[in-house]
Amino acid sequence: MEFTSTNLxxxxxxxxxxxxxxxxxxxxxxxxxxxIMFGTANLLKxxxxxxxxxxxxxxxIKNKPxxxxxxxYFDNGDNPGNWSLSWTFDPExxxxxxxxxxxxxxxxHSYFRIIAGEKYGMKFYxxxxxxxxxxxxxxxxxxxxxxxxKEDQVTEIELDGIFNAKVEVVDGxxxxxxxxxxxxxxxxxxxxSIEK
Numbered sequence: 001m002e003f004t005s006t007n008l009x010x011x012x013x014x015x016x017x018x019x020x021x022x023x024x025x026x027x028x029x030x031x032x033x034x035x036i037m038f039g040t041a042n043l044l045k046x047x048x049x050x051x052x053x054x055x056x057x058x059x060x061i062k063n064k065p066x067x068x069x070x071x072x073y074f075d076n077g078d079n080p081g082n083w084s085l086s087w088t089f090d091p092e093x094x095x096x097x098x099x100x101x102x103x104x105x106x107x108x109h110s111y112f113r114i115i116a117g118e119k120y121g122m123k124f125y126x127x128x129x130x131x132x133x134x135x136x137x138x139x140x141x142x143x144x145x146x147x148x149x150k151e152d153q154v155t156e157i158e159l160d161g162i163f164n165a166k167v168e169v170v171d172g173x174x175x176x177x178x179x180x181x182x183x184x185x186x187x188x189x190x191x192x193s194i195e196k
Contacts, residue, residue, distance in 0.1 A: 003030060003159040012140045020132055030159055031120050032137050037162050037180060038119075039112040041085060041187040044071040047101060048083065048188070055098040056108070057091070060135040061128060063104065065091040067138040067178070070098065071188055085188040087163075087178035089142050103131055141165055142176065149174050 003009070009029040016022040024032065040056055047054050053072040059065050067089050075081040088094070101108060109130050116122040124130045141157070145167040148155045156166040161182035168175050180188075 001157050003033075003157055006144065006157055008140065008144045008157065011144065012137055015140060016133070016136060020136060022129065022133060024133070028120075028122075029137070030162075031116075031122065032133055033141075033159055033162055034119065035112050035116045035122070036134050036137060037184045038187070039115050040069045041180065041184050042115070043101070043108055043111045044069060044085065045187050047099070048073070049099065050075075050081070053095045053098040054101065055094045056101045056103070057094070058103045058135050058138055059131075060139070061131055066135045067142070068094050070094060083188050085180050085185060087180065089138075089176050089178075103134065141178075145176055146174065 009026040012029045012032075013024055013026040016024050044054055044056055047056075048071045050073040053070055055068050055070045057065055057068045067087060068091060069085065069087050070093075072084050072086075072095070073081055074084060094100070106127055109124070109127060112130055112134065113124055116124065124133070144157065145155065145165060149167040149169050151169045154166050154168045156164060158164045158181075162184060163178055163181055165178045166176070
């Protein structure tokens with residue numbers, strides 16, 4: 001399903017206002033996901049290393065992990081290797097040897113501030129607003145997938161050029177996935193950037 005044709009923008013807008021005290025119109029929710037996905041991809045592009053995976057963990061104000069993005073280098077022997085960017089809602093999926101970066105670290109916030117400002121003229125009031133808006137969107141995406149999961153069927157939600165998120169019930173267990181799309185995927189593969 002296309003993101004804007006679902007009730008997710010309404011749910012996030014309504015929840016942000018009534019639960020968190022942020023007034024963000026439904027028509028701007030897709031912009032928040034743009035900021036989240038592009039900000040994360042740029043952060044991981046600048047911190048990736050061939051030596052070990054790098055994981056950016058989105059933890060909410062109460063320091064509970066909500067989601068994580070992981071960049072990893074795969075060596076193809078004599079052929080050029082490749083970078084992989086993946087997302088997960090399950091902290092157990094973060095590789096043990098990953099270098100971990102946390103949204104609680106204020107140094108990560110500039111990636112989101114810059115994109116929000118340059119792309120949409122949006123400003124985050126303070127560190128709490130950055131953490132809350134980012135993690136609430138991801139929590140609600142997970143909730144939407146969880147509530148719409150059906151046996152023997154893949155339930156998908158797509159934000160064109162940003163991500164494709166899905167859930168599938170396998171042997172009674174819900175399996176979630178978030179796949180970056182379009183330019184979000186290519187940012188991480190930009191090998192012109194400095195690699196450690």
